[in-house]
Amino acid sequence: MLGHTTRSLFHVREYAMSSIINAVHTAVSGLNAQSHAFTDLSNNIANSQTTGYKASTTSFEDYVTNNELANDGESLSDSVSATTRQHTDNQGMVTTSTNSTALAISGNGFFNVVQATGQSNDSTPVLGTQQYYTRNGDFSQDKNGYLVNTSGYYLEGYNVDATSGTLGTSLSAIQVPSTIAFRPTESTKLTATGTLDSSSKTVDMSTTAYDSTGAASTVDLTWTKVNDTTWTVKDANDTTGTSNSATVTFDSTGAVSSVTSQDSTGASSTSSSSFNYTGSPQDMTVSLSGVTLGSANTVSMTSDSVTSGTFSGISMETDGSVMATFDNGYSQLVAKIPLTTFADPNSLSAQNGQAYTATSQSGSPQINAVNTNGAGTLTTGSIEESTTDLTGDLSKLIVAQQAYGANTKVVSTADQLLQTTLAMIQ
Structure with missing residues (x-):
């Protein structure tokens, strides 16, 4: 017991x-x-x-x-x-910022960013290959012209090629240096002025025209006398003799009274002072009202392109365009910002500085244009607040x-x- x-x-x-x-x-x-x-x-x-x-x-x-x-x-x-x-899929409140280059996303997208891994001898940042994503759109330019947010991440987008003027197709850090050159604006009108010598049989005139990418082309036009009051003007490089041609009639004072033309498509038209030029580098109007008949050959031709300007800053557009502004009042596209979405953004791996990296659970990154496929819209001069x-x-x-x-x-x-x-x- x-x-x-x-x-x-x-x-x-x-x-x-x-x-x-x-x-x-x-x-x-x-x-x-x-x-x-x-x-x-x-x-x-x-x-x-x-x-x-x-x-x-x-x-x-x-x-x-x-x-x-x-x-x-x-x-x-x-x-x-x-x-x-x-x-990470929670939307923060969008508020106005004093920073004009700040961007706020309203939607599911993320900015594509990279980090600097060091600096070269000339203090240019050496950018890493690891892709990061962030909603911190408080970007501003550093001394090298790169757009960097307050956490030190460099904004990526599609940059415009300085030589060809075309938009790239692969992501790279957006840089707008103060030395960026102004691309001549697209020519839309050619203007001929001066005097045609009534005793001449042919007179040539030429000018430089620019296409939408700023590439230059030479436009050559030749005047040929028909009689004392009638001349033809045509594209000097046209071997058929019918494209981009016009018959110009002058009145008794030597001024242009009418222009009957035919463009490269075969379409005819009559005007008091101009004709349509079609083809390379693009369609333009040729004004002849400043040409008169006289006793000397001083005729010349100019285009309406603006060819020079000094860089004054950058501006951001709601469609993701990064524009370089110039002292001549023009702005030109230098880069385009896309937004990246994920099937499960809450499964992204959090990194320092409000940045994330993709994981197998988050799904593959899908790059979209702004305001497409749920990526969201951009508000310029604004930031997204903490949630x-x-x-x-x-x-x-x-x-x-x-x-x-x-x-x-x-x-x-x-x-x-x-x-x-x-x-x-x-």
């Missing part, structure tokens, strides 16, 4: 020890979980003013382990775990603090019970 009683006391003490240790384990897991929550909430609160920051939340889940309290095939939870949940709910997170912080304190009480109580149990064993 005594042996049975001794064994029963042993089992009671063993059961008590196991229960106390489990209680300590549960309370410690609670402390760790609440500490995790503290970290997430503190990070949100600290970044409540950080441009493009996406607030996270803490998720708690219970763990079921091998528990002696289990009975009838049921397991009881004796620990808790906390994980951080990202909410932190400051009031709500402060309230949650108080609750987490109370839960942390309660778990501390459990550990303290369990310690007292453990000491009592050990004293009983002794």
Whole structure:
């Protein structure tokens, strides 16, 4: 009988020890979980003013382990775990910025950015190959003309080739140096002025015209006398003699009275002073009203292209265009900003400075033009604010603090019970 009683006391003490240790384990897991929550909430609160920051939340889940309290095939939870949940798909409030080159996304897209890995001997940044994505659109130009956000990431886009004037098809860091050259504007009108010598049989005139990319072409026109009051003017490079030609009639004062023309398509028209030039480099109007008949050949021709300008700054457009502005009042496209979307943006891997990298869970990056495929719109001179709910997170912080304190009480109580149990064993 005594042996049975001794064994029963042993089992009671063993059961008590196991229960106390489990209680300590549960309370410690609670402390760790609440500490995790503290970290997430503190990070949100600290970044409540950080441009493009996406607030996270803490998720708690219970763990079921091998528990002696289990009975009838049921397991009881004796620990808790906390994980951080990202909410990169949450839209932040768009507010006006004093920075004219800042951009804010309203939608699902991200800016494509890269980091500098060093500097060359001339202090030009050496850019890395790792692709990053961000919603921090507070961009400004650095000393080399690159667009860099407040976290030090370099904005990427499709740059216009300085030689051909065409938009590229691969992403690269956008750079607009102060030395950028002005591309001549597209020619839309050629103007002939001066005097035709009435005693001449042919007179040539030429000028340089520019296409939409700023590429130059020479336009040659030849005047041929028909009679004292009638001349023909045509494209000197046309061997058929019918394209881009016009018959010009002068009145008794030597001024142009009518122009009957035929363009390269065969279409005819009559005007008092001009004709349509079609073909290379593009369709243009040729004005002849400034030409008169006289006793000397001084006729010449000019185009309406603006050919010079000094760089004065950059401007951003809502369609993602980055424009170089010049002192002549013109702006020219230097780059185009696309936006990248993901099937599951909440599965992106967070990096320093409000940036992310793609993961297998996020899906492959899909590059889109602004305002297509859900990528979103751009607001210029604006930023996207942090999505932190400051009031709500402060309230949650108080609750987490109370839960942390309660778990501390459990550990303290369990310690007292453990000491009592050990004293009983002794």
